[in-house]
Amino acid sequence: MLLDTEKNSLKTRLSPRLIGEGTKFERTRRITGYLVGTLERFNNAKRAEERDRVKHGV
Amino acid sequence: MLSAIIKRNGTSVPFDSAKILNAVNRANKAVNAEEMSPTDLLFVTEKVCKRLEAENLRHVEEIQDVVEDVLIKYGYAQTAKAYILYRAEHAKIREAETYLMDIYKKLTWSPAQEEDIKRENANIDGDTAMGTMLKYGSEGSKFFIDNHILPKDISAAHSNGDIHIHDKDFYMLTETCCQIDLIRLFKNGFFTGHGYLREPNAIESYSALACIAIQANQNEMHGGQSVPNFDFALAPGVRKTFVKEYHSAFADYIQVKTECSPGEALALERKIYSAVGPEMDMGARAEYAAGPECALDPDLLPLARKAHAHARDQALRRTDRRTYQAMEAFIHNLNTMNSRAGAQVPFSSVNYGTDTSPEGRMVVKNLLLATQAGLGRGETSIFPVQIFKVKAGVSFNPGDPNHDLFKLAMETSARRLFPNFSFLDAPFNLQYYRPGDYNTEVAYMGCRTRVIGNVHDRSREITCGRGNLSFTSVNLPRLGLEAGGDIRKFHALLDERVDLVFRQLLHRFKIQSSKKVRNYPFLMGEGIWLDSDSLGWDDAIEEVLKHGTLTLGFIGLAETLKALVGAHHGESAAAQELGLEIVGRMRERADAEARKTGLNFSLIATPAEGLSGRFAALDRKKYGLVPGVTDRPYYTNSFHVPVYFPINAFRKIKLEAPYHALTNAGHITYVELDGDPSKNLEAFEAVIRCMYEQGVGYGSVNHPLDRDPVCGYVGVINEVCPRCGRREGEGVSPETLKTLRGKYADVPPWK
Numbered sequence: 001m002l003l004d005t006e007k008n009s010l011k012t013r014l015s016p017r018l019i020g021e022g023t024k025f026e027r028t029r030r031i032t033g034y035l036v037g038t039l040e041r042f043n044n045a046k047r048a049e050e051r052d053r054v055k056h057g058v
Numbered sequence: 059m060l061s062a063i064i065k066r067n068g069t070s071v072p073f074d075s076a077k078i079l080n081a082v083n084r085a086n087k088a089v090n091a092e093e094m095s096p097t098d099l100l101f102v103t104e105k106v107c108k109r110l111e112a113e114n115l116r117h118v119e120e121i122q123d124v125v126e127d128v129l130i131k132y133g134y135a136q137t138a139k140a141y142i143l144y145r146a147e148h149a150k151i152r153e154a155e156t157y158l159m160d161i162y163k164k165l166t167w168s169p170a171q172e173e174d175i176k177r178e179n180a181n182i183d184g185d186t187a188m189g190t191m192l193k194y195g196s197e198g199s200k201f202f203i204d205n206h207i208l209p210k211d212i213s214a215a216h217s218n219g220d221i222h223i224h225d226k227d228f229y230m231l232t233e234t235c236c237q238i239d240l241i242r243l244f245k246n247g248f249f250t251g252h253g254y255l256r257e258p259n260a261i262e263s264y265s266a267l268a269c270i271a272i273q274a275n276q277n278e279m280h281g282g283q284s285v286p287n288f289d290f291a292l293a294p295g296v297r298k299t300f301v302k303e304y305h306s307a308f309a310d311y312i313q314v315k316t317e318c319s320p321g322e323a324l325a326l327e328r329k330i331y332s333a334v335g336p337e338m339d340m341g342a343r344a345e346y347a348a349g350p351e352c353a354l355d356p357d358l359l360p361l362a363r364k365a366h367a368h369a370r371d372q373a374l375r376r377t378d379r380r381t382y383q384a385m386e387a388f389i390h391n392l393n394t395m396n397s398r399a400g401a402q403v404p405f406s407s408v409n410y411g412t413d414t415s416p417e418g419r420m421v422v423k424n425l426l427l428a429t430q431a432g433l434g435r436g437e438t439s440i441f442p443v444q445i446f447k448v449k450a451g452v453s454f455n456p457g458d459p460n461h462d463l464f465k466l467a468m469e470t471s472a473r474r475l476f477p478n479f480s481f482l483d484a485p486f487n488l489q490y491y492r493p494g495d496y497n498t499e500v501a502y503m504g505c506r507t508r509v510i511g512n513v514h515d516r517s518r519e520i521t522c523g524r525g526n527l528s529f530t531s532v533n534l535p536r537l538g539l540e541a542g543g544d545i546r547k548f549h550a551l552l553d554e555r556v557d558l559v560f561r562q563l564l565h566r567f568k569i570q571s572s573k574k575v576r577n578y579p580f581l582m583g584e585g586i587w588l589d590s591d592s593l594g595w596d597d598a599i600e601e602v603l604k605h606g607t608l609t610l611g612f613i614g615l616a617e618t619l620k621a622l623v624g625a626h627h628g629e630s631a632a633a634q635e636l637g638l639e640i641v642g643r644m645r646e647r648a649d650a651e652a653r654k655t656g657l658n659f660s661l662i663a664t665p666a667e668g669l670s671g672r673f674a675a676l677d678r679k680k681y682g683l684v685p686g687v688t689d690r691p692y693y694t695n696s697f698h699v700p701v702y703f704p705i706n707a708f709r710k711i712k713l714e715a716p717y718h719a720l721t722n723a724g725h726i727t728y729v730e731l732d733g734d735p736s737k738n739l740e741a742f743e744a745v746i747r748c749m750y751e752q753g754v755g756y757g758s759v760n761h762p763l764d765r766d767p768v769c770g771y772v773g774v775i776n777e778v779c780p781r782c783g784r785r786e787g788e789g790v791s792p793e794t795l796k797t798l799r800g801k802y803a804d805v806p807p808w809k
């Protein structure tokens with residue numbers, strides 16, 4: 001996505017054109033055996049569960 | 059005389075005394091006494107009208123109050139009672155209708171970000187037109203099932219959270235899932251309902267048709283679709299591809315070397331080939347080299363030998379490349395193709411890893427490599443769920459024919475979260491295993507479903523053509539709270555609850571059984587479901603459905619133990635003992651019911667996506683905040699040690715493994731690893747080997763898997779992307795990206 005919106009045009013003029021501004025990182029997680037491409041699609045309870053997960057030492 | 063009345067919604071309509079008369083008549087008909095003649099009815103109606111006028115009552119609720127009073131006053135007590143019941147019933151329906159309409163309003167006007175109901179299933183986009191349409195249908199159907207189909211006590215038990223009937227919206231329609239035997243399906247081609255497809259002849263068409271079969275079946279069932287023998291099923295496609303590549307490379311070589319015409323080259327190739335005998339395949343290619351020696355015209359021998367060597371190598375290379383592309387397409391299709399009117403991609407699973415033929419191995423190798431590479435821009439593929447079958451003598455140990463694939467599978471999983479691992483040597487899986495028969499190898503569907511045992515037909519304890527019919531889960535923590543530390547009371551409550559679930563599963567099974575083959579043109583019409591090929595178009599499917607499983611599930615063992623003894627199974631050995639007793643009891647009940655009915659009653663460790671929050675919320679409302687039980691917004695998945703509990707990976711596996719043996723309808727154990735396990739494959743392998751040793755049936759390793767869409771980095775991203783150095787939301791200069799593109803192949807293009 002190029003920064004060609006009006007909102008960004010000022011910034012674009014002031015600094016060298018940057019690529020990917022506003023783009024979030026993708027965070028893939030597993031719930032109930034299925035993968036989900038982004039945490040935003042988790043329901044509230046599962047979001048809480050994902051937040052609570054602790055790592056298991058090996 | 060009253061001229062108009064006011065309805066509940068505030069609007070006014072002309073008064074009609076006949077409506078009162080009819081309502082009283084209806085109530086009177088509902089009782090077996092107090093028979094009212096037309097004159098009696100008119101008398102009561104007139105009394106009602108007079109009082110309405112005298113007291114100037116015009117609202118519909120006031121009118122109904124007066125009707126009750128008048129009936130009682132003139133000695134029609136039973137009729138009055140029936141009238142009150144009728145009123146209450148209608149009030150309930152009205153209330154429920156309002157409830158349904160409220161849901162529809164939410165679905166229509168609230169974004170999924172705000173409405174949990176639109177994110178019940180994370181793989182459906184609740185914001186799209188078809189996603190919303192699907193929810194309208196689903197919520198309307200649930201309303202219908204609750205109010206018109208389910209026995210009252212079962213409906214109440216579901217809505218108050220004692221039990222959860224999964225996929226209730228599909229109650230009247232279909233079954234959960236099926237393990238598809240593509241080998242059988244592909245033979246002689248098949249009809250999808252929209253068109254006829256010939257038997258495939260190359261790996262590309264095998265891959266495409268596999269997707270189409272999964273998609274077609276998904277549209278007739280409400281759960282996932284699984285291929286239990288993916289390597290065996292796709293191997294013939296590799297074989298056919300190799301043979302064609304071989305012959306064409308052979309002929310090309312002859313044409314170039316002898317400078318003959320293409321036609322002559324082909325004829326000579328045929329001559330040589332027919333002299334050799336057995337049909338060419340990848341496995342026999344080494345022996346084939348010796349073949350021409352004996353049977354051919356000695357003049358042709360040197361040419362034949364060289365052509366063979368060239369063709370063999372060329373065909374192998376090309377087949378390998380084409381198989382990779384076919385697997386890439388397979389994954390790509392399953393992540394993009396539509397099902398259910400475009401709201402979803404099919405929920406697909408593929409099991410593999412035991413085919414030791416060179417063709418089957420080529421399928422698996424390339425599927426794993428394509429999975430590692432990711433989708434078009436390097437994204438992790440969400441579907442299919444991949445399951446690698448681990449078996450000693452086949453893949454588990456160094457020296458086993460597929461040990462290299464097992465290694466590659468772990469490497470892939472450490473990078474992309476798939477494949478998961480199934481363990482055919484776990485005793486409860488091994489008991490079905492017969493070497494060389496994929497139908498006896500346990501497969502897992504998607505989240506964890508397992509179907510192999512068969513009390514209905516002991517000679518058919520197999521995977522292909524079977525699946526789960528439906529499942530219903532018990533709210534275990536609630537029973538723990540009700541029992542208040544009294545274990546005996548808990549068991550009594552549990553038995554009662556299990557009775558209810560069995561009754562409900564049978565109620566649903568009756569409905570499912572009454573369906574006909576024509577209701578499932580693909581699943582039954584194409585003979586995918588076991589024995590359905592023996593049925594006619596208008597036959598009921600009851601008999602063949604008996605190969606499927608009727609399943610009892612549970613969630614929140616950890617919270618249950620907290621409620622009962624104050625500790626969960628990660629915290630105390632006594633709690634673990636009690637946990638095994640509870641789950642063991644449920645399994646005994648399922649086994650007994652299976653013996654009694656000849657149906658495959660079984661026990662699953664429920665995958666609780668929407669449910670974990672629903673039960674917890676209802677119980678918090680009912681019992682308040684109980685530490686360790688209702689103090690979190692979710693209940694713990696099935697028999698898992700709680701996610702928040704710090705525990706060593708190996709100990710977690712050890713604690714959860716015995717529950718796998720008890721849950722014959724499905725189970726999974728997760729381990730959460732820190733950091734990027736692809737940089738620590740020894741740790742990853744140690745976890746998988748521990749699962750094997752402990753008797754886990756199905757397991758997988760979770761780890762953070764992040765990706766920066768800007769620079770294409772895949773791995774763990776905390777605050778800053780390790781590759782391009784940007785923070786979330788920041789941009790990167792074109793120069794930086796250009797430099798990175800020189801260093802890494804997977805930097806996505808930016809216009």
Ligand SMILES: [Zn+2]
Pocket residue numbers: 766768769770771779780781782783784
């Ligand atoms: Zn980056």
